[in-house]
Amino acid sequence: MTADDLIGMFHCFGCRVSFMACPDCVTTIRVDPMTNRPPDVAIVDGKPVNVKPDPEGAHRSVQQAVCDACVGLRNARFERGGPDAVHIEGIWEAWRDRHRRAHA
Ligand SMILES: [Zn+2]
Numbered sequence: 732m733t734a735d736d737l738i739g740m741f742h743c744f745g746c747r748v749s750f751m752a753c754p755d756c757v758t759t760i761r762v763d764p765m766t767n768r769p770p771d772v773a774i775v776d777g778k779p780v781n782v783k784p785d786p787e788g789a790h791r792s793v794q795q796a797v798c799d800a801c802v803g804l805r806n807a808r809f810e811r812g813g814p815d816a817v818h819i820e821g822i823w824e825a826w827r828d829r830h831r832r833a834h835a
């Protein structure tokens with residue numbers, strides 16, 4: 732099996748762009764289809780904040796793929812810090828890095 736056999740087509744939740752990634756390694760987040768947000772994020776005064784996950788939202792939530800460009804933007808926002816980053820927890824790894832490690 733080559734790495735190419737593992738590539739699938741995804742639709743990024745962040746930027747809505749279609750992209751190719753390894754289905755085993757692609758970054759995913761859980762999104763509640765009713766709010767279109769992760770179940771542990773709420774919008775307060777127009778800004779996303781972390782909240783205790785809504786159990787119903789968590790139950791409803793489905794996995795959505797996130798492209799590496801959006802992972803990079805998110806990481807950059809986390810590193811800048813400030814009010815825009817309070818809901819961001821830690822750095823995410825790009826799927827390519829994960830892929831390299833997982834299938835090396
Ligand atoms: Zn994206």
Ligand SMILES: [Zn+2]
Nearest residue numbers: 753755756830
């Ligand atoms: Zn992979």
